[in-house]
Amino acid sequence: MSTEPDLEAEVDDRDLRALLARVPSCVIAVTARVDDRPVVMVVSSFVGISLAPALVGFCAQATSTTWPLIKRADSIGLSVLAEQHKNDVRTMAARSGDRLAGMETFAVADGTPFISGATAWLQTDLLSETLLGDHAFAVLSVRGLRVGANGPLVFHEGTFKGCAGLVAHSAG
Numbered sequence: 244m245s246t247e248p249d250l251e252a253e254v255d256d257r258d259l260r261a262l263l264a265r266v267p268s269c270v271i272a273v274t275a276r277v278d279d280r281p282v283v284m285v286v287s288s289f290v291g292i293s294l295a296p297a298l299v300g301f302c303a304q305a306t307s308t309t310w311p312l313i314k315r316a317d318s319i320g321l322s323v324l325a326e327q328h329k330n331d332v333r334t335m336a337a338r339s340g341d342r343l344a345g346m347e348t349f350a351v352a353d354g355t356p357f358i359s360g361a362t363a364w365l366q367t368d369l370l371s372e373t374l375l376g377d378h379a380f381a382v383l384s385v386r387g388l389r390v391g392a393n394g395p396l397v398f399h400e401g402t403f404k405g406c407a408g409l410v411a412h413s414a415g
Contacts, residue, residue, distance in 0.1 A: 281350075363391055367385050
C-alpha cells in the first residue's frame, strides 16, 4: 500500500521551483527591432494557445527591462532555439552587454530579427498582456511561421539539453 503525499501542505516557493525545474521546457529567443537595433530576451515558458486563430504565449518576468522594449515593436519574432544554441543562451539572456554577440541572425522584410539555425521561427503580433503574480503573460497572434530541421533545445533541471532525436518529421 502506497502512502499518498499531503497535498494540503503550504506551498513553498522552493518546492514549486524544484517541480518546475523537473519539467523540460523549450527555450525561445524573443526578438524585435527597437529604435533601429535588434533586441532579444530568452523565455522558457512558451505555450500554444489556439490553432484557429493561431495564438501562442509566454511569460516574461515583471521586472524585465527588455520586455517593455520588445512589446512596443510592430512585430515580435520568436525563434525556438535548437541544440546548437546551447552555448549561446546565457549570452542572449544576460542582463547587460551585446546579447547577440557572435550569433548568426537574419531579418524578414519588415526588419524583425530572428536567430539562424533555430528549430522554428514565428512572426507574431502582441495581442494582449496580463500581469499574473511576478510575471506578465503575453498572448501573441501568429502571422507567419517556418519549421526548421534542427532538434530543439530544452531547459531541464537547471541546464540546457538537446533533443535532436525528437525531430521525426521533415522540415518544410
